[in-house]
Amino acid sequence: MSWSHVDNAWPTRGLSYGADYNPEQWDRATWAEDVRLMTRAGVNLVSLGIFSWGLVEVADGEFGWGWLDEVVDLLAEGGIAIDLATPTAAPPGWLLAARPEIRPVDHEMRPHWPGARLGWCPSSPVFREYALRVVRALADRYGHRDHVVMWHVSNELGGGNGRCYCDVSAEAFRGWLRRRYGTLAALNDAWGAAFWGHTYRDFAHVVPPRGNNAKNPSLVLDFDRFSSDELLAHYLAERAVLKAVTPHLPVTTNFMVGAEPDVVDYPRWAAHMDIVANDHYTRSADPVPEQDVAFSGDRMRAMTTRRRPWLLMEHSTSAVSWQPRNRAKTRGELIRNSLSHVGHGADGVMFFQWRASRAGAEQFHSAMVPHAGADTELYRDVCRLGAYLRSLAPVLGSRAPRARVGILFDDEAGWAMAKGVKPNNHLDYGRLVRDWHHAFWRLNASIEVLPPWADLAGHEVLVVPALFLTGDDTAARVAAFAGAGGTVVVSFLSGIVDENDQVRLGGYPGAFRDLLGVRCEEFRPLQEGETFTLDNGWRGTEWTELLRVGEAEVLAGYSGGQLDGRPAVTSRPLPGGGRAVYVSAGLDGDSLLALARSLVAAPTGVPAGVEVLVRRNDDEVFTFFVNHADTDAVLAATGREMLTDRPVGGELHLPAGEVRVVRSARLG
Template sequence: MTWSHTDNDWPTHGLSFGADYNPEQWDKEVWKEDVRLMKQAGVNLVSLGIFSWGLVEVADGEFDWDWMDEIVGLLADSGIAIDLATPTAAPPGWLLAAHPEIYPVDHDMQPHWPGARLGWCPSSPVFRAYALRIARALAERYGHRDHVVMWHVSNELGGGNGRCYCDTSAAAFRRWLQGEYETLDALNEAWGTAFWGHTYRDFAHIIPPRGNDSKNPSLVLDFDRFSSDELLAHYLAEREVLKSVTPELPVTTNFMVGAEPDVVDYPRWAPHMDIVANDHYTRSSDPLPEQDVAFSGDRMRAMTTQRRPWLLMEHSTSAVNWQPRNRAKAPGELIRNSLSHVGHGSDGVLFFQWRASRAGAEQFHSAMVPHAGEDTQLYRDVCTLGRHLRRLAPVMGSRTSQARVGILFDDEAGWAMTKGVKPNNHLAYGRLVRDWHHAFWRLNESIEVLPPWSDFTGYEVLVVPGLFLTDDDTATRVSAFAEAGGTVVVSFLSGIVDEHDRVRLGGYPGAFRDLLGAWCEEFRPLQEGETFTLDNGWSGAEWTELVRAGDAEVIARYSGGHLSGRPAITSRSLEGGGRAVYVSAGLDSDALLALTRSLVRPTGVANVPSGVEVLVRRNDEETFTFFVNHAGDDAVVTARGREMLTDEPVGGALHIPAGEVRVVRSGAVS
């Protein structure tokens, strides 16, 4: 089989299907069985070598390539492509023993002792030198093999070493601060160091936010930014080495994009990826795992250029092993989750991992081949999914459509909101954003979850939920969107502080006060168990405010209690036809649904049965419509074209069995 690359750097072997493959855990007879089962399931891509450093470089500068040569050759002979990893997620024992100074150190100055993943300080020049040496050795040995089609730098960078507080990191942090602020006067002003008398007279006096005591939130925020930049610098250093040897191969690393602030600032990393890739795992305690899949996908597609495809690098076939109670996926859930990711823009479905491990920290993590082996429902579902993906091959390269709703999500805003003391310390930033996403998702609206520096062109509604930290540029562009005719919805706890985490004066939400025409005198967070009711019948909990309407129209007022009769939701009309809505209250899910329904025009999918999610991808000639039935009952929708999984024509009514997916291929839509 010959492998090539499209003009968007993507290997042209169809929708990717496979997993992390760790043959080093098994003897060579199992390798032969693996290849047989992979071909039977339709696997066409595996991520190889992620944790193999110590098995390839067995001592400092001493390499044993024999086993890797053999497995690379076996996969080539079997027509299975390789996403080859630099193994820098797992520094070998000889390196850790010789250079304990590379250990990451926690905020109490305790080293992370060897035994887990990513056991290295991102600022360590010693580790960087060894990491680049193994990356170059791999590139020179395997990078020109036809079936090595892409590079996978390390693994889940930051997932174990996201913050290092060692002296090497402290020195790097000080250099970073000097680059950001240039002078101590600028830093002291930005951080408000006069509070508690912490004014700095020398950059050498600044240390990372060590210990558990309350710290200056501006210092903590900048350390979070620095930590993201340090890990990105490491990725870029490995990328540069790989590109110097194999400039034609795409390079990526796997993100961990979810519904809470990420360990690093992935949207700022995304432009440095040839293929934007993500690891996504649902949580057993999540009452709506299907919406979590959608939220992650809606964030990922917003990180790509012009809604190009992205890649699901990891998810689970069934239970994971790292949650308090690890729920096995229900029948059909493996396939439904996988195809939902494809509908949201992924050009592949990969898992962790291919074969369930017998030993080690993740021995009870599900895999494509479970401990019970081939004769299992799970492996049969894997094979069914493989057949589905082969039938969906024409979807590859198609793009998701322009969304009507944009929801702003910013890691820096999340870091600022979740670090330090706040008026309500039980509010989770990700939950605020996801609640708004859930409301539009229930309406089957097309949504993108955007970083705030995005281009807002093409959206009809822009939601700003809990954007605690808002810089002047974001505030200006949000206002311009409304003035140009768009609808902006700003929730409580948005626009409260500037980019340095300093409170904006003059009334909340300071960054959006002029746009909204309404402002808050005082936060009135509710106590546990307290609720409120509005005069239109809506209700909620957690948060209220003492609001003055100014020149905005009052949409709903509080009914009863200390705020009775005071504004809760306002709307201000703008000359250009746009409007700005302020939601100062913590509305419950039904109230949010009612509000969002009033914000968007009805679409052609408005009458789809409850529980059926509709996703659309297009190329220049065709449209691919995914109908994902999350409900426990069969559903019928109206569609025309050809159903791709069953290869049956659809002339009106399309039947979707409970828990299943159907994909209709039709001619281009103007």
């Protein structure tokens, strides 16, 4: 097979398909079988070498490349491209023994012991020196091999070393603060350091938020920001080495984007990725895992420039191994999950991992080849998915149209909400945002989950759920969206603190108070088990507010209880045709659905449980129909169904649990 490079192009000619490949766990006879089974399954890309540092640099400065040379050659012979990883996720034992100071330290000042992943301090200059040396050696040896098509920096950065509190990190943190604030006066003002008499007289007196005592939330927030920046700096250092040797190859690292605030601020990292890549795993206890897939995809698409395709670097064929009870996926779920990601903009589907491990911490994690081998239903589904992805090759490079609904999601807001005491300390930022996403997802409305600085133009509705921390710029951009004719929906606990985590005075929701035409005088969080009812029949729990209405009209009020007759949901019409809706109450799922339905019309003729996703290029439209229900469905469609290669003449039959993709000409 011939190979060709195009600067920073997509790494494969069709949709990418494969997995993390860890041949070092197996003997040479298994390697040959692996390539044969990969070819049968349609695998065209593997991530190689992720945890191989100690196997290629066997001692300080002593390299042994033989086994990796053999694997690289074997994959080339099989026509399988390589996403070659820098092995810095796993520092070798000789390095940890010789330089124990590189280990990260937890908030109680206990060093992490060897044995896990990412066992290094992001601020350590010692680790950086060793890491860049092995990266350079790897790039020099393999960077110009034709079938090495992409670089994969480290692995899940922050997933083990997201916060380090050691003295080296403390000094780096102080330097970060000097650059951010310039003067101690500015730092003390931003942190409200006069509280409890914590005013700083020297930057040297600042320490990371160590220990379990109550901490200044502004300090904690800045340490979270610093920690994300330190990990990004390490990624950029590795990237610089790779680009110096192989400027023609795309460089990425695998994010961990889901419905929770990430340990690092991936949306702020995305601009530094040639291809944005993500790892996503559903949760066994999640009652609607398919919506979690959609949420992750809607975030990923919004992170890319102009909604360009992204890469699903890891997900699971079936059960994972790190949850309390690890549910095996149901029949067809592997394919539904995978093609849902493609429908949400992924141009590749990858798994952890290729072959299930016999030993080690993840020995019961599912894989493309399970412990039972290739003569299994799971491997046959892997082959079926590979055939589907080959059929979907024309989808490569197509993009989703602008979504009707934008939902703001910000890691910094999630960090601020989670740290320090709050009126209700059981509210989870990710869950609150996902509840709003779920309501619009049930309507099959197209959604993008946006960072606050994203382009907001083109959406019909912008939802601002629990955006606890809101900067002035974000508030102004949301107001401008509404002023230009859009509908803004703001939920409780939004706009409460500024970018320094200081409460905005004058009444809640401070940053959005003027836009909404309301003022909350007091939070009224509910106790466990308490509920409320509104006068239009909507219900909920967890949160209510004492609200005063100014220029807004009341859509629903509290019925019964201490807030009887008080406003709960309001709407303010704006001169440009837009409006600003405020939801002061913690509505349940059905009530949020009713509110969403009043804002966005659901497509007709789509049965419950069927998800409809659209991608398109200049000439064609690709419509994905994913049936999450256990009953067959019939939908209106015209074109050619790509997985069965059959014409669709107005009516599409969609079996229970299956996926169909209709290709049609783009009109207008």
